[in-house]
Amino acid sequence: MEREAFLEQIRLKGPAPENLPHPLREMAEIPLVRYVRDLSDPVSAFIEVANEIGANARLISSADEMTEMLDQLRDAHDVKTAVLSKDPEVDVIRRRFASGTASFQAVEFDSFVAASSVDLGVTGAAFGVAATGSLVMYPNRAGGRSSSLLPPVHLALVDEKNILRDSSEVFRKMGERFPDGLPSQLIFASGPSRSGDIGGVLTVGVHGPGHVWIGVLKD
Amino acid sequence: MKDLLEGTTLRQRARAAIADEHLSEALEQASDRLTNLKLIGSSALENYEELRDAGRYIRGRVIANLSQVLGKLTDNVEASGGKVFFASDGAEAAEYVSRVAVNAGARTVVKSKSMASEEIHLNDALENLDIEAVETDLGEWIIQLAHQTPSHIIAPAIHLTAQDVSDIFNKISEGDLSDVPSELCAFAREQLRQKFLESDVGVSGVNFGIAETGTIAIVTNEGNGRLVTSLPRVHVAIMGMERVVETWEQFDVMLALLPRAATGQQITTYVNMVTGPRRPGEADGPDEFHLVILDNGRSDILGTEFQEILHCIRCGACLNVCPVFRQIGGHGYGWVYSGPVGAVLTPLLNRAEEAGELQDASSLCGACWEACPVKIPLQDLLLGLRRKKAEDAGGIQKAMWRGWAAAWSRPRAYKESVRSAATMSKIVPEQFAPKGWRAGRKIPRAPKGTPSFRSWFESGEK
Amino acid sequence: MLRVGLLPTCVVDSVAPQVGVAVVRVLRKMGHEVTIPKTATCCGQPAWNSGFAEESASVAKTTLEALENHKSDVIVVPAGSCATMIKVFWQELFEVVGDHDASHRAQRLAPRVREFSEFVASRGVMPGKYPHRVAYHHSCHMLRELGIKEQPEKILGGLDGCTRAEWLADERCCGFGGMFSIKQPEMSVAMADDKIESLKETQSEALIGCDQSCLMHLEGRLRRRGESIQVKHLAEVLEEAL
Numbered sequence A: 001m002e003r004e005a006f007l008e009q010i011r012l013k014g015p016a017p018e019n020l021p022h023p024l025r026e027m028a029e030i031p032l033v034r035y036v037r038d039l040s041d042p043v044s045a046f047i048e049v050a051n052e053i054g055a056n057a058r059l060i061s062s063a064d065e066m067t068e069m070l071d072q073l074r075d076a077h078d079v080k081t082a083v084l085s086k087d088p089e090v091d092v093i094r095r096r097f098a099s100g101t102a103s104f105q106a107v108e109f110d111s112f113v114a115a116s117s118v119d120l121g122v123t124g125a126a127f128g129v130a131a132t133g134s135l136v137m138y139p140n141r142a143g144g145r146s147s148s149l150l151p152p153v154h155l156a157l158v159d160e161k162n163i164l165r166d167s168s169e170v171f172r173k174m175g176e177r178f179p180d181g182l183p184s185q186l187i188f189a190s191g192p193s194r195s196g197d198i199g200g201v202l203t204v205g206v207h208g209p210g211h212v213w214i215g216v217l218k219d
Numbered sequence B: 001m002k003d004l005l006e007g008t009t010l011r012q013r014a015r016a017a018i019a020d021e022h023l024s025e026a027l028e029q030a031s032d033r034l035t036n037l038k039l040i041g042s043s044a045l046e047n048y049e050e051l052r053d054a055g056r057y058i059r060g061r062v063i064a065n066l067s068q069v070l071g072k073l074t075d076n077v078e079a080s081g082g083k084v085f086f087a088s089d090g091a092e093a094a095e096y097v098s099r100v101a102v103n104a105g106a107r108t109v110v111k112s113k114s115m116a117s118e119e120i121h122l123n124d125a126l127e128n129l130d131i132e133a134v135e136t137d138l139g140e141w142i143i144q145l146a147h148q149t150p151s152h153i154i155a156p157a158i159h160l161t162a163q164d165v166s167d168i169f170n171k172i173s174e175g176d177l178s179d180v181p182s183e184l185c186a187f188a189r190e191q192l193r194q195k196f197l198e199s200d201v202g203v204s205g206v207n208f209g210i211a212e213t214g215t216i217a218i219v220t221n222e223g224n225g226r227l228v229t230s231l232p233r234v235h236v237a238i239m240g241m242e243r244v245v246e247t248w249e250q251f252d253v254m255l256a257l258l259p260r261a262a263t264g265q266q267i268t269t270y271v272n273m274v275t276g277p278r279r280p281g282e283a284d285g286p287d288e289f290h291l292v293i294l295d296n297g298r299s300d301i302l303g304t305e306f307q308e309i310l311h312c313i314r315c316g317a318c319l320n321v322c323p324v325f326r327q328i329g330g331h332g333y334g335w336v337y338s339g340p341v342g343a344v345l346t347p348l349l350n351r352a353e354e355a356g357e358l359q360d361a362s363s364l365c366g367a368c369w370e371a372c373p374v375k376i377p378l379q380d381l382l383l384g385l386r387r388k389k390a391e392d393a394g395g396i397q398k399a400m401w402r403g404w405a406a407a408w409s410r411p412r413a414y415k416e417s418v419r420s421a422a423t424m425s426k427i428v429p430e431q432f433a434p435k436g437w438r439a440g441r442k443i444p445r446a447p448k449g450t451p452s453f454r455s456w457f458e459s460g461e462k
Numbered sequence C: 001m002l003r004v005g006l007l008p009t010c011v012v013d014s015v016a017p018q019v020g021v022a023v024v025r026v027l028r029k030m031g032h033e034v035t036i037p038k039t040a041t042c043c044g045q046p047a048w049n050s051g052f053a054e055e056s057a058s059v060a061k062t063t064l065e066a067l068e069n070h071k072s073d074v075i076v077v078p079a080g081s082c083a084t085m086i087k088v089f090w091q092e093l094f095e096v097v098g099d100h101d102a103s104h105r106a107q108r109l110a111p112r113v114r115e116f117s118e119f120v121a122s123r124g125v126m127p128g129k130y131p132h133r134v135a136y137h138h139s140c141h142m143l144r145e146l147g148i149k150e151q152p153e154k155i156l157g158g159l160d161g162c163t164r165a166e167w168l169a170d171e172r173c174c175g176f177g178g179m180f181s182i183k184q185p186e187m188s189v190a191m192a193d194d195k196i197e198s199l200k201e202t203q204s205e206a207l208i209g210c211d212q213s214c215l216m217h218l219e220g221r222l223r224r225r226g227e228s229i230q231v232k233h234l235a236e237v238l239e240e241a242l
Helices: A003-011 A042-052 A063-077 A088-099 A112-116 B010-019 B021-042 B048-064 B066-079 B090-103 B115-119 B122-128 B138-145 B162-170 B181-198 B224-228 B248-263 B307-311 B317-321 B323-328 B339-349 B367-371 B378-391 B395-408 B411-427 B453-458 C010-014 C017-029 C045-050 C053-069 C080-096 C100-112 C116-122 C140-145 C150-157 C185-201 C212-224 C234-241
Strands: A056-060 A081-084 A105-108 A120-124 A127-129 A134-137 A153-159 A185-189 A194-198 A201-204 A211-217 B083-087 B108-111 B132-135 B201-204 B208-210 B215-220 B234-240 B270-274 B288-294 C003-006 C033-035 C074-077 C113-115 C133-136 C206-209 C230-233
Touching: A003 B066, A003 B083, A042 A056, A042 A127, A042 A211, A056 A063, A063 A088, A063 A153, A063 A211, A081 A088, A088 A120, A088 A153, A112 B181, A134 A153, A194 B138, A194 B181, A201 B181, B010 B021, B010 B323, B010 C185, B021 B248, B021 B317, B021 B323, B048 B066, B048 B248, B048 B307, B066 B083, B066 B288, B083 B090, B090 B122, B090 B201, B090 B234, B090 B288, B108 B122, B108 B181, B108 B224, B115 B122, B115 B234, B122 B132, B132 B138, B138 B162, B138 B181, B162 B181, B181 B224, B201 B224, B208 B248, B215 B224, B215 B234, B215 B248, B224 B270, B307 B339, B307 B378, B317 B323, B317 B339, B317 B367, B323 C185, B339 B367, B339 B378, B367 B378, B367 C140, B378 C045, B395 B411, B395 C045, B395 C053, B411 C010, B453 C010, B453 C017, C003 C017, C010 C017, C010 C212, C017 C033, C017 C230, C017 C234, C045 C053, C045 C080, C053 C080, C053 C100, C074 C080, C074 C100, C074 C116, C080 C100, C080 C113, C080 C140, C100 C113, C113 C116, C116 C150, C116 C234, C133 C150, C150 C234, C185 C212, C206 C212, C206 C234, C212 C230, C230 C234
Parallel strands: A056 A211, A081 A105, A081 A120, A120 A153, A153 A211, B083 B288, B108 B132, B108 B201, B201 B234, B234 B288, C003 C033, C003 C074, C074 C113, C133 C206, C206 C230
Antiparallel strands: A127 A134, A134 A185, A185 B270, A194 A201, B208 B215, B215 B270
């Protein structure tokens, strides 16, 4: 059907009757979402919430701590290969792989084929959202969509200064966050992939990563 | 998907569901679980009630200005390189999607959960062209393999146990699978991953269109929504025309309500917001993005007393609290949408004679209204539908109510009528009581030897 | 002391005179003068819920006139559902049939109409004794439309020896739903069974409610199942306790 005809048909319907038993009410302004949890220290709240929803999140303040996390991650999930996204945060550990000092192999992310055959996806996140433990990611930053999606394990690195209080700091500031227009895909990822579709029992890793590790990088 | 409405009555379907003990138990457990989770989820917010009011206001505003909002959404989708198709009915929508799939040379289409695609019988249309349509939401896939239909808006396989799923999977698996959910889940991941990697077209639903930037948002927990929109060369999103908001500010509120009302989560694992196809320099993502905006009877609801049903955001909260859904499950309602929202939508989106007596599938208890994150007064709408139905009621029914009204609007006749009811209740044998009542209940009997209440009162006794 | 006008309701008038008697005795014991608006019949709910608005309105209007002309300080209705019909749905009903005048009159009348337990609770605690373990059924309209929840609980809680059992399904619909109970008997009975299963877990001696129609349905089901738990309107409990 033609656009104009379709929209005209809607326009012609006119307003709903006014004498309804529960009439609609105007609202002067749209309220913010207010949380019971204390979010005054977004970084610690982010780590706390992310861990609550099944991620393994921690603050990383030294190269040694980074090494420790990578070793733990490798041992926990038997990681042999990884794909590295183009997010700037990944540069912190890219050198390790280039110099061969890392304890597993890594390839650069250039297509979903690269991402679909490795044990681990290493990406950055533009933001972390404390209220929901969410990672905010998008392809023009990461170089694509699937490095945080296809591997069974996902490691995300996010700068401490990019931890936001809640989603309104993204959604209600879109112009400020994305002055050049929106990315082709904006992802909020919160914890591991999950499903309750089999007998109401929670299972993880059904399509996306079943294990999510998060390193919050201290300046 | 087959329409169950054809050829069965509400009572027949209800009877079958109630007789199925296995189903009853699954429904009870799922309803309790989801209702409890919702309470936990909403209590994590200080102003959940205020947000419900905001949600109702936002939805009302959008629906009142729907043509402008959709016009803006379309302009912005096109500006970001996407194509928009307007489908007046299911056939037009299915035909368009089929054409896109054929043009892409697709042999397999992967789908993430979309109620709209169920509504338009997309899988049948694709299969007629020898294109395999694979549901990738775990619950939907289970249902597809079992040749069943979804029984819940957000939990399509709610009526099946892990053992049922194991039996279904074992028909296509080479080895023997146990009934351990994590093992079954791993099997599904492996099977479906192959489908994702080889599909040319991905079809998704839309939870919200965001008009100001031409974005569509999809919420999922499993990640299939991300895969469908990341790997195939072509992405087609099908959106019921009412599923839109104007601004990101509005979206922020809707996103606070939807997952909390649905599963009690603070946010779904993934919120996927797509603005057009992939951009230069990006390693993956679709080259084409199509948005199908579906009417399919919705515009007939606009401007009527039922308009508010278009505010629905498909969270399923009304199903989980509904005492009728708890007994008859999604299949009892006979069409794509079930529970209170289904009892309202089905008669409005289908021809009245097909929808049968679905507006009667409610005791009007109001639990749905209480649970709805955007406060749709579902019981008002059900009552309105009953009034509409009564206009076309048969002569006997009309005569009965007219007779009742004539008697009970006259005090003397009323007194006679209740007095004889009292007398009858004392002496009538059970088998002469109305069949519908005596089937499961003893009939109420006024205590023998006592006068009627009014004559007791008038006698001045203490 | 107030002058209380009592709308007995059609269920009391036909099959449950004992509830009406209990209501009158309790109200008198509280010191009120009870009268019955003689020309009042029914609230019209059966037809309203079935979609027959005109028919409902003609019955409702008879009762509206009777209640608004009745010389009393309050109108007490011993049924949450009928009280809701009068206080909430009448305005809507009369609008639907185009009788704006009646709708305004219903709106004016509404504040004077009180559900039984709400009225009793508003008059302060009364000493009484009821040494039984009971479960309270919250009926839907009373709970969700009138928002009356704590009042009946408070009344039961104030009686010596009365224990009110925690009940998971206390707010779940019993499946009566007026004509629903006859048009959809399978669903209606299944809903009652669901409620009864949960009730049995509370090991209560009596099921108490403020809507005789729900109670009539639940009692009918309990007896058909051969269960012996007592079923009582709150007024009957108070009649015994005070």
